[in-house]
Amino acid sequence: MTADPTDPFRLKHLAEALVQAARKAGADQADALAVDGRAIGIDVRAGGLEQAERSEGIEIGLRVLTGGRQAAVSSSDHGDEAIAQMAQRAVAMAREAPVDDDLGLADPSQLTARRDARGLDIAEEGAEPDPAHLQDMALRAEAAALSAKGISQVEAANASYSHRRMWLAASNGFSGGYARTGHALSVVAITGEGLGMERDYAGESCVYAADLPSPEEIGALAAERTLARAGARKPPTGAFPILFDRRVSASLIGHLLSAVNGAAVARGASWLRRDLGEAVLPPGMDLTEDPLRPRYPSSRPFDAEGLETQARRIVADGVLQGWTLDLATGRKLGMASTAAAARGLASAPAPGHSNVILTPGTHSRQDLIAQMGRGLVVTSMLGASVNGTTGDYSRGAAGFWVENGQIAWPVNECTIAGNLREMLMTLVAADDALPWRAAEVPSLLVGGMTVAGA
Numbered sequence: 001m002t003a004d005p006t007d008p009f010r011l012k013h014l015a016e017a018l019v020q021a022a023r024k025a026g027a028d029q030a031d032a033l034a035v036d037g038r039a040i041g042i043d044v045r046a047g048g049l050e051q052a053e054r055s056e057g058i059e060i061g062l063r064v065l066t067g068g069r070q071a072a073v074s075s076s077d078h079g080d081e082a083i084a085q086m087a088q089r090a091v092a093m094a095r096e097a098p099v100d101d102d103l104g105l106a107d108p109s110q111l112t113a114r115r116d117a118r119g120l121d122i123a124e125e126g127a128e129p130d131p132a133h134l135q136d137m138a139l140r141a142e143a144a145a146l147s148a149k150g151i152s153q154v155e156a157a158n159a160s161y162s163h164r165r166m167w168l169a170a171s172n173g174f175s176g177g178y179a180r181t182g183h184a185l186s187v188v189a190i191t192g193e194g195l196g197m198e199r200d201y202a203g204e205s206c207v208y209a210a211d212l213p214s215p216e217e218i219g220a221l222a223a224e225r226t227l228a229r230a231g232a233r234k235p236p237t238g239a240f241p242i243l244f245d246r247r248v249s250a251s252l253i254g255h256l257l258s259a260v261n262g263a264a265v266a267r268g269a270s271w272l273r274r275d276l277g278e279a280v281l282p283p284g285m286d287l288t289e290d291p292l293r294p295r296y297p298s299s300r301p302f303d304a305e306g307l308e309t310q311a312r313r314i315v316a317d318g319v320l321q322g323w324t325l326d327l328a329t330g331r332k333l334g335m336a337s338t339a340a341a342a343r344g345l346a347s348a349p350a351p352g353h354s355n356v357i358l359t360p361g362t363h364s365r366q367d368l369i370a371q372m373g374r375g376l377v378v379t380s381m382l383g384a385s386v387n388g389t390t391g392d393y394s395r396g397a398a399g400f401w402v403e404n405g406q407i408a409w410p411v412n413e414c415t416i417a418g419n420l421r422e423m424l425m426t427l428v429a430a431d432d433a434l435p436w437r438a439a440e441v442p443s444l445l446v447g448g449m450t451v452a453g454a
Contacts, residue, residue, distance in 0.1 A: 011036055011058070011177055014078055015169035018062045021087035023171060027064035027094070029105045030087075031170035031305075033345055034060050034078075034177075039162040042134040044142055045154065049135060061345030064090040065104060069097040074346035102331040105172045105305065110337075112308030115176030117301045121294045123163070123179040124208050134159040137185055137215045144219025145189045150227050155188040155199060157219075161209075174306035182297060183209040187222040191230050198232055198410075200225035200380075206436050207297055225379075228400075232410035235401045235453035241375040242416060242446045243368055245399065246432050248381050250439035252446075253287065253358055255386060255393070255420050256280065257439075260314060260322075262329030262340075262351045264388060271391035271421060272320065280320045281424055284359065287315035289324075289340075291354045298354035298438040305349055307339035314356075324351045356439045361429035368430050368445045370405035376451055377402060378416065391420035411453070418449040 014034035022030035038056035042049070061074040064087070071093035073086050117123070142157035160183070167177030186203030202221035206212050213221075244252050256272075264270040272280060281287065291300050291309035303309055305327055313321050323333065326341035326349045342352030361368075369377065379399040386393050394417040400407045426447030433442040 010034075011165060011167035012169070012175060014058070014060055014083075015167045015177075016175060017083055018060060018087065019169050019171050021083050022062060022064045022090065025064075025084075025087040025091045027066050027087070027091050027171075029065040029171050030063065031105060031168065031174075032060065032062045033343070034058065034167045035164065035345065036166075037162065037164040038128070039160065040128065040131055040134060041158060041160040042131060042138050044135060044138040044157050047139065047142070050156075052131060052135075054131075059345055060086075062086055062090050063343075063348055064094050066091060066094050068099040068101050068103060069094045070100070070103050070348055071097055072346050072348055100328070102328045104327065105170055106174070106307060106327060106337075108172050111172065111174050111306045112302045114301050114308060117178035117180075117299075119294065120178075120292065120299045120301060122181070122207055122297070122299050124181045124183075128163060129161050129183075129209065134161065140215035141185060141187045141219040141222075144216040145187050145223040146219075148220065148223035148227060150191050150230065151189050151223050152193065153190045155190055157187045158185070160184045168302075168304065168306065170306060172306070176302060176306070178301060180297070181207055183207075183212055185212055185215060185218050187219050189222040189226040191226050196231075198226060198229040198412075200229055204436075205297065207295055211295070211436060229398075229410045229412075232398065232412040235376055235411045235414050235451055237451060237453050239448050240451050241372045242449045242451070243365070243372060243375065243377045243402075244444045244446065245365070245377060245379045246430070246434065246441065246443045247379055249444045250437065250441040251381065252423070252444060253356065253439055253441050256287070256424060257314075257324070257353050257356065258388060259391070259420070260320065260324055262323040262325040262333060265323050266329050266332040269389050271387075271389060275320055276322065278320055279318045279425070280421075281315050281318040282427055283318045285315065285318050285427065285429065286313055286359045288313050288357045289353055289355060290357065293355045296355050296436060300354060303339045303349075304341040304343040305337070305339075307337055307341070309339045309354075312338060324353060326351045354438065356441075358433070358439075358441045359429065360431050360433050360442045362431060363428075365430045365432050365443045368428060368443065369402055369407065371428075372402050372445065373405055375402050376400070376411060376414070376416070377407065386420070393418050393420050393423065414451055414453040416449050416451055418446070423449065
């Protein structure tokens with residue numbers, strides 16, 4: 001039966017109807033997602049409205065498993081006939097897929113009893129913000145940036161809101177769902193003209209509007225960062241210490257997380273594939289995942305296979321404790337899932353992370369700059385050449401050159417290179433990590449890398 005759009009349980013009905021249709025079409029097992037989302041985005045420029053967008057709708061996704069094969073399909077049409085056709089198409093696709101004996105849903109005994117997100121506080125109750133309010137926030141942020149002497153224009157100022165609900169159902173008996181909300185505000189400011197033009201940004205996103213900085217703070221920070229980049233030039237070439245500012249340091253830890261992802265390990269495509277139980281970070285440094293942090297945008301009560309999420313240490317006292325696994329990769333490696341499965345509407349589950357926290361240091365960012373003596377502070381990055389199998393690392397970077405322990409001038413158009421295995425073992429963490437991030441990582445000093453500049 002087609003779900004009534006006024007029914008508060010319509011997502012549950014849709015997901016369970018998809019599973020039933022898949023079984024009827026011949027699937028051995030099936031799981032389904034139903035997602036209801038709405039979003040508003042307001043862009044302003046030069047004191048006026050530049051663009052307003054609103055989207056809303058329901059989308060559904062189905063994964064079927066039969067004979068050790070699987071296939072996934074999705075649709076925005078959720079009528080009875082469309083659901084039946086989706087199920088038939090998915091089963092037909094699965095029968096042509098390669099066999100993988102490690103595929104399969106969780107045993108019912110593995111499923112969490114928790115079927116909602118109560119206690120996580122990841123959805124703000126109440127009415128969505130009025131578009132006029134979002135426009136006012138964006139205009140205030142733009143005005144704050146433009147009020148700084150030296151800012152020639154604001155390229156973009158954006159305020160947005162999103163509300164998303166999901167429901168997961170499976171033929172093993174699991175059925176559960178939850179909602180999450182997001183508020184975001186950002187500004188991109190420009191200084192100079194022509195070849196001397198420089199830009200930078202500031203932005204924040206949170207579950208609750210009350211947790212956002214004020215528009216004036218966002219605008220002022222975007223202007224401050226942009227003005228600091230005026231007159232940027234290339235750094236010298238050589239081997240130097242590099243400080244990854246907290247704006248980009250999470251990307252460095254992200255490469256470590258990719259290397260401990262069970263999918264990469266099972267393929268033999270991880271530079272850490274032989275290092276389980278070995279030191280991968282300096283002593284005293286932990287890397288923890290906690291999907292149950294209240295009020296955090298990435299929190300979730302269960303994973304995409306219905307397993308109960310929980311806090312765990314990926315690295316403890318510098319030593320790698322385990323891989324990040326979903327059911328299939330766990331079976332390939334002879335290990336239990338870490339309840340890390342994530343998936344899209346038209347994709348199978350795969351291991352993922354949520355709410356990663358790196359142990360902070362005891363010194364400030366400025367202390368680490370002073371400790372560097374001569375080197376580079378990286379505040380933005382572009383492009384990437386990272387070999388997942390060897391850990392060889394090369395990226396374009398911009399930031400600030402340091403001389404005698406102090407920032408000397410802004411830097412652009414340079415490349416930094418090294419090997420992740422060696423880089424991570426020299427890390428020194430600052431004490432400046434910010435909350436609400438999916439990866440809560442402070443500024444990180446790397447002992448030495450190659451800088452290719454002038």
